[in-house]
Amino acid sequence: MSANQNVVTVDADGNITAQEPGTTTITATLTDTFGNVKTYVHDFTVDLADSSALPSYTTADEVTQILTSTTIQQLLAANGLTYSDLAPFSGKQFTSTTIYYSFNDSLLDLTTSDGQTFTEDQLVAMASDQWNKALASVGSSIVFLPADDEHTANLVFGQKDDSEIPGYAGMTYTNYNLDTMIINDPVNIVLNIDAVNSHYSETAMINVLVHEMGHALGLGHINDNTNVMWYAAADNTLLTVQDSISVLLNYELPSGTTSEATIGVNDYTPTQLAVV
Ligand SMILES: [Zn+2]
Structure with missing residues (x-):
């Protein structure tokens, strides 16, 4: 089971599929041959393959969000x-x-x-x-x-x-x-x-x-x-x-939710003086 189906879905065979960037919790429940039930919980984060190419920001509670x-x-x-x-x-x-x-x-x-x-x-x-x-x-x-x-x-x-x-x-x-x-x-x-x-x-x-x-x-x-x-x-x-x-x-960054300097889409660090 996925706590957030928008982020990850789980099919009947237990295959998980990423849907969109975000975080969710996957819960797996197993029943053994003696009838004992065990539950496993795991946090999952879905990132885009090349998230560095997209702007992102960090919320006040330290979650990285893609800015679209x-x-x-x-x-x-x-x-x-x-x-x-x-x-x-x-x-x-x-x-x-x-x-x-x-x-x-x-x-x-x-x-x-x-x-x-x-x-x-x-x-x-x-x-x-x-x-x-x-x-x-x-x-x-x-x-x-x-x-x-x-x-x-x-x-x-x-x-x-x-x-x-x-x-x-x-x-x-x-x-x-x-x-x-x-x-x-x-x-x-x-x-x-x-x-x-x-x-x-x-x-x-x-x-x-x-x-x-x-x-x-x-x-x-x-x-x-x-x-x-x-x-x-x-x-x-x-x-x-x-x-x-x-x-x-x-200015589309949610006001008041960013906790640190954020985005470097095409960043360039000067290596010489005479800068502006
Ligand atoms: Zn400058």
Whole structure:
């Protein structure tokens, strides 16, 4: 007998057949020739053959669950993608789908490698516009907006120098609850002014911000050097539908049930500095 027929079925001859990922208990009852009855109980877990290729998460009671979603599967199919094309994600989530951003005081203006000057606000506005369009294109309700009198910021942009974050063009600091993965305080994104100022093109500066905003949305690094979530800053990396689908998937994690950092579908660990 199987306690959960959705996971495992048992036929009249005692053959067991896996049905879907999950756990169940198999109970076997034997009667010997003297009429003694013995019962054996065994826990069974059914995993997919290649579960590493699918996103999974760990619940608060330490059970690994495969994360599947009809919406995501349709989006992947429509874009000729599979789960293995997606960026890994951490499960960290903002509590609100509107992410209000503000700026630290006294930020320096940033000069690009070809001599144009921008405020950090201007660059962030362009990076936000990229994310807002990308997220809307996959039906996400997440949107970045400037904070105002009625809305305090849950994302704050600032600057650091090379003595503080050596070798990094940008950095994201996220304070979150380890049990629920809910982000507590404003996320902080900083640009390394020594690294970017007068060295980076306008596109590369915006790409650093788009990349860091991806981290704020829960994404890790993707193993694809044409993607904006590649670990190194570049002029020619792009925010793609892979990234927005990855964010959608991150936000489909049941809120409050993840107990640890979760998913590495296409994880990539940098082996060099000059990362973002
Ligand atoms: Zn990064």
